[in-house]
Amino acid sequence: MTRAFLVVLDSVGIGGAPDADTFFNDGVPDTGANTLGHIAEACASGRADAAGRSGPLKLPNLDALGLGAALELASGAPVTGLGAIPTGLWGAATEVSRGKDTPSGHWEIAGLPVPWDWTYFPKTEPAFPDRVTEALIAAAGTGGILGNKHASGTVILDELGAEHIATGWPIVYTSADSVLQIAAHEESFGLERLYELCEAVAPMLHEMRVGRVIARPFLGSPGEGFTRTTNRKDFALAPPGPTLLDWAQDAGRSVNAVGKIDDIFAHRGMDNGIHGADADLMEALIGWGEGAEEGSLTFANLVEFDAKYGHRRDVAGYAAHLEWFDAQLPRFLASLREGDLAIFTADHGNDPTWTGTDHTRERVPVLGWGVGARGIGQVAFADLGASVAAHLGLPERGAGKSFL
Numbered sequence: 066m067t068r069a070f071l072v073v074l075d076s077v078g079i080g081g082a083p084d085a086d087t088f089f090n091d092g093v094p095d096t097g098a099n100t101l102g103h104i105a106e107a108c109a110s111g112r113a114d115a116a117g118r119s120g121p122l123k124l125p126n127l128d129a130l131g132l133g134a135a136l137e138l139a140s141g142a143p144v145t146g147l148g149a150i151p152t153g154l155w156g157a158a159t160e161v162s163r164g165k166d167t168p169s170g171h172w173e174i175a176g177l178p179v180p181w182d183w184t185y186f187p188k189t190e191p192a193f194p195d196r197v198t199e200a201l202i203a204a205a206g207t208g209g210i211l212g213n214k215h216a217s218g219t220v221i222l223d224e225l226g227a228e229h230i231a232t233g234w235p236i237v238y239t240s241a242d243s244v245l246q247i248a249a250h251e252e253s254f255g256l257e258r259l260y261e262l263c264e265a266v267a268p269m270l271h272e273m274r275v276g277r278v279i280a281r282p283f284l285g286s287p288g289e290g291f292t293r294t295t296n297r298k299d300f301a302l303a304p305p306g307p308t309l310l311d312w313a314q315d316a317g318r319s320v321n322a323v324g325k326i327d328d329i330f331a332h333r334g335m336d337n338g339i340h341g342a343d344a345d346l347m348e349a350l351i352g353w354g355e356g357a358e359e360g361s362l363t364f365a366n367l368v369e370f371d372a373k374y375g376h377r378r379d380v381a382g383y384a385a386h387l388e389w390f391d392a393q394l395p396r397f398l399a400s401l402r403e404g405d406l407a408i409f410t411a412d413h414g415n416d417p418t419w420t421g422t423d424h425t426r427e428r429v430p431v432l433g434w435g436v437g438a439r440g441i442g443q444v445a446f447a448d449l450g451a452s453v454a455a456h457l458g459l460p461e462r463g464a465g466k467s468f469l
């Protein structure tokens with residue numbers, strides 16, 4: 066038996082989604098969005114010399130696996146600085162689920178395309194129907210809520226943080242994703258109280274097919290400003306059927322979740338989970354590389370590409386984080402054993418050069434280590450789950466087919 070490691074670099078899309086014209090950011094279609102391609106272009110032309118980095122995008126290790134080749138395959142054009150001859154398995158995957166959000170991407174990667182349309186809140190003020198607002202007020206025990214609109218999670222803290230401290234009312238907002246997010250101060254409102262509020266309203270939202278209620282705790286003061294902490298917690302609708310994690314666990318394998326994987330899969334089909342900053346998660350991943358059991362699945366999500374840089378439209382920060390990951394990669398690969406399979410992919414795009422602050426519909430890279438140099442061409446998201454299942458010798462394969 067051998068082991069499998071599935072690593073999602075959250076939002077690291079490579080352009081070329083055939084249905085990008087039906088997804089939008091502030092009313093502008095996602096046609097042409099290309100997270101990695103546009104970052105590489107910005108770096109090559111000197112427009113990303115900040116965040117402690119400068120010059121062309123340097124991703125020698127990911128590129129050696131086939132990142133540049135995958136990008137060219139997905140979007141039809143090469144990008145300066147990438148495009149080494151691949152030494153790994155490489156290809157591009159296309160999503161069929163109707164959402165460009167994290168659960169849709171992950172469930173489909175794990176073999177289960179989303180069979181429904183999610184509920185999104187309108188870009189109006191108020192954004193939430195009265196019965197949702199009333200339920201929030203009742204559960205919070207406050208005189209009202211703040212926000213009640215579409216917003217960027219950091220911008221809304223600058224706008225409403227002080228009022229939150231003064232009134233004690235939670236800040237509730239949404240985005241182009243199927244989410245209801247609740248921001249509250251960890252100390253003045255209370256972290257546990259915030260979690261309890263989210264938990265109380267989540268069943269109602271899930272029934273409406275809203276994918277997630279997300280607790281967004283923060284610290285700080287009106288004078289010093291407010292900063293979100295890493296204590297974010299997602300209360301996600303459970304996948305509507307078994308996924309790769311369940312197939313593995315049902316076959317008696319151990320399943321290790323790293324990062325927000327546990328929340329995305331509603332804590333189903335896994336033996337353990339760990340949260341933290343991407344740097345901590347990288348160490349956890351290396352720890353599993355050194356110590357995970359034979360036959361096990363380790364499924365990781367590194368979210369900072371998306372949360373700290375993509376949504377913030379921070380090109381230099383995104384480039385620096387890619388370069389950081391690339392520099393860590395050899396240590397992780399060195400922790401793996403003969404016979405292991407490691408796959409690096411993404412769940413959607415979040416082009417930091419694009420309009421708006423939401424995800425972008427894109428194809429994603431599929432890079433494999435441990436199975437030799439091989440181009441697999443264009444595949445489906447669900448083929449990732451099927452391939453990992455095939456590698457692990459699991460009986461279930463889900464909606465995809467193995468490319469191994």
Ligand SMILES: O=P(O)(O)O[C@H]1O[C@H](CO)[C@@H](O)[C@H]1O
Pocket residue numbers: 167216217218219239240241242243244246279281372376
């Ligand atoms: O602006 P923030 O709060 O980071 O929100 C982002 O994070 C949410 C969940 O990942 C997305 O729906 C997106 O809107």
Ligand SMILES: [Mn+2]
Pocket residue numbers: 075076166167371412413
């Ligand atoms: Mn995501």
Ligand SMILES: [Mn+2]
Pocket residue numbers: 167371372376424
């Ligand atoms: Mn996101």
